[in-house]
Amino acid sequence: MKAANVCFDYQMARAAGDDVVRRGLLELAARLLAEGGPQALTLRHLAQRANCSTKVVYILFGGKNGLSEGLKVEGFARLRFTVERERRRHRDPVQALLPVMLTYRSFALANRALFGVMFGNALPEHVPTEYSRQQARLALGAVESSVAEARAALGAGPDDAREAAVRLWAAVHGPVTLEVEGIMPFDRDGERLARLAVTDVLASLRLNQPRAATSLEKTP
Amino acid sequence: MKAANVCFDYQMARAAGDDVVRRGLLELAARLLAEGGPQALTLRHLAQRANCSTKVVYILFGGKNGLSEGLKVEGFARLRFTVERERRRHRDPVQALLPVMLTYRSFALANRALFGVMFGNALPEHVPTEYSRQQARLALGAVESSVAEARAALGAGPDDAREAAVRLWAAVHGPVTLEVEGIMPFDRDGERLARLAVTDVLASLRLNQPRAATSLEKTP
C-alpha cells in the first residue's frame, strides 16, 4: 500500500510512540476540517489519508466524540498561543489590549472550521468535556493576564481581572461569530464592528486611554 | 395506521391545503428539536410523528436543507415577534432598550435548539439562503426601530440607527452564545454579563441615561 498522504503516514509515525500518532492524527484532522469543512471530517477519510484503519481512532480517541474533543483542545491551545504571541509584541500593556482582542477575530477568520468546532456545534451532538472547558479557561487566562498588566500599568481599572476578561471575550465573540458564520445582517465591516465592541467594553472598564501615567500608589 | 401524534397529523392537515401542512410540519419539527436536540430532528422521526412518509418533506421543502431553512425562518420570525412585543410593553423608548435587548437572551434560553439552528451550525452543512438572511434582517429591524425611537426621544444618539442596532445585537449575541452553548469559562451570571454587554454599548452610543429630557431642537 502506498503512502496516501505526505503530511502524515500512520505506519511511519507508529514507530515513534502513541503521542506522535495522536498529534499527527489531530493535525491531519484539522487539515481535513480546514480543507473541506465539517462534512469532510469523516473517520473513513481520515483513516484513508492517514493510511490506517478507522479502528485507530477508536483506540486512541475512543471514537469521533473523542476526536472532536481533541480538536477542540487543540484549537484552544492554538488560540491561546496566538493571543499570547500578540500580547508579547507590545510594550505598553494598555495599548496592547485592543490588538490582543482583535487577534480573536484573526484567529476565527484564519481557522473558520476549527472555530466552528470550538464554539459552534459544528460536530453534531458533541458533549464538551471538563478538560476542553479547562483549555478554554487557559486561553481566556491570556486575556486575563493582559487585563491585569494593563490595570497595573494604569494604576486603575477593574478589580476583577477575570470578569473583565470574560466581558472582553464575550464582547468580541459576538460580532466575530456573526461574521464568521455568515449571519451578519447588512454586510458591514467586520473588523470595525469587532473593534467597536472591544473599545466599548474597554471604555466601560476605564482601560481605554493611557491617561498620563500617574505614579500614585494604589491607595485612593 | 393510528394517529401518531396529537400535535399534528398529516392526513388531517392535508385536506386544508399545503400551507397548513407546511406550517404543521415546521411546528412539529421545532417541537422535535426542542425535545431531543438536533440529533432528534430526523426525517424519519418527523415523518413517523406526522403520520406520513419522508417523501412529503422532499415535496414541500426539497429535503432536509429546506426544512432547516424553514426552521431558521420560523425562528427569526419568533424572535422578531418576541422583541416587538417587549418593545411595545414600554412607554419610554430609552428605558426600553435594555429590556428589549435582554429579550434576546430570554429567547435563546427558552429555545436553545432553535437558537442553535438559527446561529450555530447545528444542522450540518446548511447553506443559509438569502431568504433566511432577509428574515434575520427583519428581526434586526425591530431593534433598529427601538434605537430610532430612543434617539428621537432623546433628541440625540447615533445617526445610523442600523449600525447601532447591529452593534447592540452583536454585543448581546456574544455572552448569550457563550452561555447557551455551555462554553462560558468560569461560570458566571449570564444575565449580568448580557446586561453589562448591552449597557456598555448603550453608553458608547449615548443612549443609556434618560438625561433630563430637553426640548431642544436637534440642531446643536
Add this chain to the structure above:
DNA sequence: GTCAAGATGGTAACATTGTTACCCAATGAA
C-alpha cells in the same frame, strides 16, 4: 527457547441517516 496471553489493528458487518428510483393511485382534461 517456547508457549500462552494480551494488546494492536484490519475487515467486514450493522444501524442509522439523507436521498432517490420505482411504482401505485387519484384526479382532472380531452
Add this chain to the structure above:
DNA sequence: TTCATTGGGTAACAATGTTACCATCTTGAC
C-alpha cells in the same frame, strides 16, 4: 371513458459512526 400528470408510499442506495470477529504481533513466564 381514457390518458397523462401529479402526489405520495415503499424500498433500495450511499455514506457514516460503531462494533464484532479475527489475524498478527509483542511480551513475559517458565
